[in-house]
Amino acid sequence: MQLHAAVSEAPSNPSRSDRRWVRHALELLEAEAGRSGxxxxxxxxxxxxxxxxxxxxxxxxxxxxSLKHRLARSLFMHGLCNGDIRRGTTIIEASSGSTAVSEAYFAQILDLPFVAVLPRATSPEKIALIRRFGGGVHVVDDPTEVVGTAQGLAEGGDGYFMDQFTYASQATxxxxxxxxxxxxxxxxxxxxxxxxxxxxxxxxxxxxxxxxxxxxxxxxxxxxxxxxxxxxxxxxxxxxxxxxxxxxxxxxxxxxxxxxxxxxxxxxxxxxxxxxxxxxxxxxxxxxxxxxxxxxxxxxxxxxxxxxxxxxxxxxxxxxxxxxxxxxxxxxxxxxxxxxxxxxxxxxxxxxxxxxxxxxxxxxxxxxxxxx
Ligand SMILES: Cc1ncc(COP(=O)(O)O)c(C=O)c1O
CATH class of the missing domain: 3.40.50.1100 (Rossmann fold)
Structure with a gap:
């Protein structure tokens, strides 16, 4: 009886369409990996x-x-398969710039909003690239505060803090x-x-x-x-x-x-x-x-x-x-x-x-x- 209820509920379960979107997002990332070589x-x-x-x-x-291209793709896959990144999730990252450039590129492929938290000293060329890929930029004066600020922005605005410093070694x-x-x-x-x-x-x-x-x-x-x-x-x-x-x-x-x-x-x-x-x-x-x-x-x-x-x-x-x-x-x-x-x-x-x-x-x- 319980099993029957679960089965008949499945088609209207909203998580189904979420899962389909996640699967599609993963396919887009795999296709990009194939193109990048x-x-x-x-x-x-x-x-x-x-x-x-x-x-x-x-x-x-x-x-x-940069070498961060590989990491950014892995972090997106990690977040998608963990259920942390869904359709419309705002991605937030703390970076000295290179990871954020790559993540902005992948966020654009997946049609997700992206915000980079960067130290003020970050080169203007990197900031321009992040913006070119559709990302937002939040600059902090104290470089030791990028992680805390990104975490705060994610918690305050219902975004997902990608956290390369913690997850790089796990996502790869x-x-x-x-x-x-x-x-x-x-x-x-x-x-x-x-x-x-x-x-x-x-x-x-x-x-x-x-x-x-x-x-x-x-x-x-x-x-x-x-x-x-x-x-x-x-x-x-x-x-x-x-x-x-x-x-x-x-x-x-x-x-x-x-x-x-x-x-x-x-x-x-x-x-x-x-x-x-x-x-x-x-x-x-x-x-x-x-x-x-x-x-x-x-x-x-x-x-x-x-x-x-x-x-x-x-x-x-x-x-x-x-x-x-x-x-x-x-x-x-x-x-x-x-x-x-x-x-x-x-x-x-x-x-x-x-x-x-x-x-x-x-x-x-x-x-x-x-x-x-
Ligand atoms: C621009 C840049 N970002 C990051 C790194 C470090 O990589 P990881 O974050 O994997 O330690 C390097 C390595 O030399 C680098 O040149």
């Missing part, structure tokens, strides 16, 4: 580091210009179809197919967590190094094994470095952390942009500085091998900030002392031949 892995051989092959996985080539499937499976797969025919190091920065920590978990899952012996800008909590949290560690010095390298150890960062999984001076990040960003013939963002400079340090260390101990790092985003979105000398000086960042070190390294010759 893999990002290229570029050899970046540098004179002075013979024997160590450096590679850049170019995440700037996603449709929304670290077993398959992710940045790590692509990267290790692309390396498989190279001269040194198992990277000695994979070097990434941490904003949520999700990218490092995904790559490290995937390497363990697949039995790949690569070490994971995380580069961290001045004043960020990740380095000290890792060194002291204290996930409650906090600082009061907001990062000056957009996208990476946090004042607390975010829940998606898993210190146990990280083999080495490298603190990188902000001047070195900016110097390496410009150096790489010159060599590549196109602009990359400041966190890519941080990655390269760390990768070069590890490469020099390998070279000095006559160790041959490979290192992979990421082009995290395009430099076009920093034309009026990190590529503007006055802006950089005004932030108290001085790249000059680091330029000489980088001048030692120039682009190398042809891609290495495969091992005989």
């Amino acid at each position: 893999w990002t290229p892995l570029l050899p970046f051989r540098v004179k002075g580091l013979e024997g160590v092959d450096l590679y850049l996985k170019d995440e700037s080539l996603h449709p929304t210009g 499937d670290w077993r398959r179809d992710n940045i790590a499976s692509e990267l290790f797969g692309q390396m498989s025919r190279e001269r040194h197919p198992i990277p000695d190091w994979v070097v990434v920065g941490a904003g949520t920590g999700g990218t490092s967590t995904c790559i490290a978990r995937h390497a363990r899952y697949q039995g790949i012996g690569s070490n994971i190094a995380v580069v961290d800008p001045e004043g960020s909590a990740f380095y000290e949290g890792w060194r002291r094994k204290d996930t409650g560690f906090v600082t009061c010095t907001p990062s000056r390298i957009e996208g990476i470095g946090r004042t607390r150890v975010e829940p998606s960062f898993v210190p146990n999984l990280i083999d080495e952390m490298i603190q990188v001076a902000d001047g070195a990040s900016v110097a390496a960003m410009r150096w790489a942009s010159d060599l590549l013939g196109r602009r990359v963002g400041p966190s890519t400079g941080t990655n390269l500085w760390g990768a070069l340090q590890l490469a020099v260390r390998m070279s000095a101990s006559s160790r041959q091998g490979s290192i992979v790092t990421l082009i995290c985003d395009t430099g076009d979105r920093y034309a009026s900030t990190y590529y503007d000398d006055d802006w950089v000086t005004g932030r108290g960042i001085d790249p000059a002392p680091w330029v000489k070190t980088l001048d030692r390294f120039r682009l190398g010759g042809a891609p290495a031949a495969p091992a005989a």
